[in-house]
Amino acid sequence: MKKFPVIPLIVAIVALVLSVIAGRKVTEARKEMIDNENRIAWKHVSMLGMDKFIADLKWVKLIQDMGKVKGKMTENAALYFANALDSITDLDPDLTKAYDMGSLLIANQLPDRAIALLAKARKIALEQSWSWPYYSGFYAERFLPRKGTVSDAECFKQAQAFYEEASKLSGRPCYVDHAWMRLSTRDAGDCPVKQLAAQKDFVLELKPTYMEGMEGVEGAEGMPPEGAMMEDMEGGMEMEDSAYSRLKARLLERSQALAIELLDRMAEESDPQKKDKLESDLDIVRAVFEEFRPKGRVCQNCLFAYGAGQFFCPKCGERVEAYGYCRECWKQGKMVLLHGDFCHICGAESP
């Protein structure tokens, strides 16, 4: 009797298992291509997993080549890297470090190629990053003008548009929004007070102009008080992350710091004309603060937020309008801070 054909059977089973695995891989790869419409044009369909592998190998080679350059990058070397990065990201469009590190590597010599590399990332990578438009802006602002191929004004215009784009993406750090504001108000020049005034106008432009669900409601004209808007709107968390909220907070900080600086300079200044100039600067700074004033009380002189039961500003010593203490107890010489509408010591209702 012949032996049962064990080996052909095992081969058949292995082949079956492999075909199932391969089938899954193809389905996955297809799904990935359908998910991103730009991927339909992707040429390396037949290589499937292999192209990512080759991209990794090329990337390792590129890192080694980077070591050889040892900080002495020439334009020729940058050109070599730019081409290598292009081919790596052709093979694996999701190798994010190739965009991040790669663009940084060539930006100084070839800012236009660095920007083009990031434009590719923004077009075809599945996972988008705020850093891509942000760094595009950074290269356009800092490196592109040095090449002299494009006018400075055009470079800054490009950078401004990139920063604006980055300011709309989640997960971005605050300096992205700050860069957008700084560059958009560059015409104000170097004077910090003029800058602040220009930035106030810029931020006011970003102020949300309508409330969801408020359109068509009669008597809903004009803006509700700021605080009400932040709290009442659904998705308030998203609003907190908006460029408007972030830049508003920035200007509040900035105006407080500037007010204190100007007060210090005024105290030292003996020339009455210069003193007048400082005083009018201070008025501008206070007006910016007033525009975005947070809830709570602040010293009219230095804009410091003082607390309940304080009669003088702890920062600058100016008299402030006291609040949040029991008037009745104070008449007896006792300072009682209120935690509700009535005094918890004497029961008097607070004014």
Ligand SMILES: [Zn+2]
């Ligand atoms: Zn003060």
Ligand SMILES: [Zn+2]
């Ligand atoms: Zn009391």
